[in-house]
Amino acid sequence: MGQGTLSDLVLKGVSRASGGHYRQVRMDGVSKIHGELICGNLYMDGTGTVQGGIQSAEAVEINGMLKVEGGVEATRIDVEGKATFAGRMRAETIRLAGFLRVRGDCGAEQISIEGSFAVEGLLTADRLDIRLIGRGEAREIGGGRIEVTPSPHSVWSKLFSRVIPRLETRLIAPLIEGDEVNLQAVTADTVRGKHVTIGPGCRIGLVEYETELKIHPDAQVESQRRK
Amino acid sequence: MEKQELISKKELLELMGISYGQLYRWKRKQLIPEDWFIRKSTFTGQESFFPRELIVPRIEKILQMKDDLSLDELAEKLTPFTTDVVMPKSDLPKRNIVSQETMEHYTGGDSDTTLYTFEQLLFLRAVDRLLIQGEVTVDEGRLVLKTLQEQAVQFEGGRCEIVLFRKMGVSLCLLVAEGSAWAVDGGTRAMVRLPLALCMEDLLRRL
Numbered sequence: 032m033g034q035g036t037l038s039d040l041v042l043k044g045v046s047r048a049s050g051g052h053y054r055q056v057r058m059d060g061v062s063k064i065h066g067e068l069i070c071g072n073l074y075m076d077g078t079g080t081v082q083g084g085i086q087s088a089e090a091v092e093i094n095g096m097l098k099v100e101g102g103v104e105a106t107r108i109d110v111e112g113k114a115t116f117a118g119r120m121r122a123e124t125i126r127l128a129g130f131l132r133v134r135g136d137c138g139a140e141q142i143s144i145e146g147s148f149a150v151e152g153l154l155t156a157d158r159l160d161i162r163l164i165g166r167g168e169a170r171e172i173g174g175g176r177i178e179v180t181p182s183p184h185s186v187w188s189k190l191f192s193r194v195i196p197r198l199e200t201r202l203i204a205p206l207i208e209g210d211e212v213n214l215q216a217v218t219a220d221t222v223r224g225k226h227v228t229i230g231p232g233c234r235i236g237l238v239e240y241e242t243e244l245k246i247h248p249d250a251q252v253e254s255q256r257r258k
Numbered sequence: 259m260e261k262q263e264l265i266s267k268k269e270l271l272e273l274m275g276i277s278y279g280q281l282y283r284w285k286r287k288q289l290i291p292e293d294w295f296i297r298k299s300t301f302t303g304q305e306s307f308f309p310r311e312l313i314v315p316r317i318e319k320i321l322q323m324k325d326d327l328s329l330d331e332l333a334e335k336l337t338p339f340t341t342d343v344v345m346p347k348s349d350l351p352k353r354n355i356v357s358q359e360t361m362e363h364y365t366g367g368d369s370d371t372t373l374y375t376f377e378q379l380l381f382l383r384a385v386d387r388l389l390i391q392g393e394v395t396v397d398e399g400r401l402v403l404k405t406l407q408e409q410a411v412q413f414e415g416g417r418c419e420i421v422l423f424r425k426m427g428v429s430l431c432l433l434v435a436e437g438s439a440w441a442v443d444g445g446t447r448a449m450v451r452l453p454l455a456l457c458m459e460d461l462l463r464r465l
Contacts, residue, residue: 138286139286155282175277206303208282210277223268237303258268
């Protein structure tokens with residue numbers, strides 16, 4: 032099926048459509064798609080539900096609230112608001128401002144999160160940048176350069192208060208592994224890395240480092256070991 | 259008890275001189291299959307282990323080829339069951355897929371124009387390896403081939419290991435999931451343990 036024969040899907044207002052193969056998808060308003068989406072670019076502004084997965088050959092841009100009853104695969108995923116995926120997330124770059132829930136692994140070369148998230152699988156990226164607002168959770172975090180800091184934004188800022196529940200700003204993950212690991216406000220059982228910095232607010236069970244370990248006086252590390 | 263040799267992630271990084279970043283990247287690109295990551299809780303915390311004889315050659319190959327191919331191209335090359343590969347019998351010796359002897363023993367009945375699928379080539383390659391290594395007899399090779407043809411399909415992506423047992427002059431062929439452990443009675447000897455994935459890499463190199 033050549034791209035030239037595909038039509039665009041444009042939804043405005045309160046509308047529904049069947050899933051399928053489209054060139055470009057635009058969802059403005061309250062949209063519901065019955066089925067999976069296979070498309071080029073996907074733009075959503077408002078509230079949307081996709082009853083299936085999303086496979087985009089290009090970018091998925093969400094402004095609002097999106098619920099996907101499946102996974103998502105795209106070149107670029109940009110979310111401002113709230114997104115939940117019942118499957119795994121995969122892209123070259125993922126950017127999130129708001130809240131993300133993934134019932135599977137979430138992987139990209141670059142991931143930038145400002146907000147709160149719950150990844151039920153592995154959160155992995157070559158460059159993982161997390162600015163926390165409220166709670167962040169992942170089953171495992173792994174990659175090249177991992178940075179976790181509390182965001183300067185307040186939980187009560189207008190931008191986020193609708194989508195982020197008011198919980199303590201903290202990232203909880205049993206295992207974090209990377210080459211450069213820079214953490215603040217993290218609770219983890221095990222942290223492994225080459226250059227590791229355990230910053231203020233951290234509560235870590237075990238740190239194993241290869242080259243360098245820095246522990247802030249306001250951090251708790253039960254045991255540490257050089258590999 | 260027969261157990262596959264495992265290597266911890268830490269040992270692997272050190273042994274191969276690679277970083278966490280590289281390993282996770284290759285996992286994302288599916289250059290390393292998901293089920294090769296075996297998680298165990300040790301007294302030092304959560305640790306990942308890998309089947310040693312699978313992961314080491316795989317990483318060697320990635321390191322060898324990564325400068326010439328993009329990671330996506332590499333992933334494609336390493337995907338099991340490149341099903342659109344089909345080869346006529348006459349090409350097999352030319353491409354060095356299997357030895358002459360193996361061909362005589364097991365494909366004698368096929369004409370020169372018979373086409374073999376990737377799967378069939380894979381099974382022939384596996385038996386060829388076993389014969390060359392002097393670990394099985396010609397009849398046992400036939401048994402292994404038959405077992406593969408009949409049963410390998412049960413394993414997703416062909417992820418299985420070929421095991422040949424001998425007891426009192428009788429041979430038995432078993433296909434098990436990768437990384438499985440087993441125990442047998444004292445009179446039974448395991449002659450061979452060959453992961454099909456290794457044969458796959460071998461075959462892909464020759465194609």
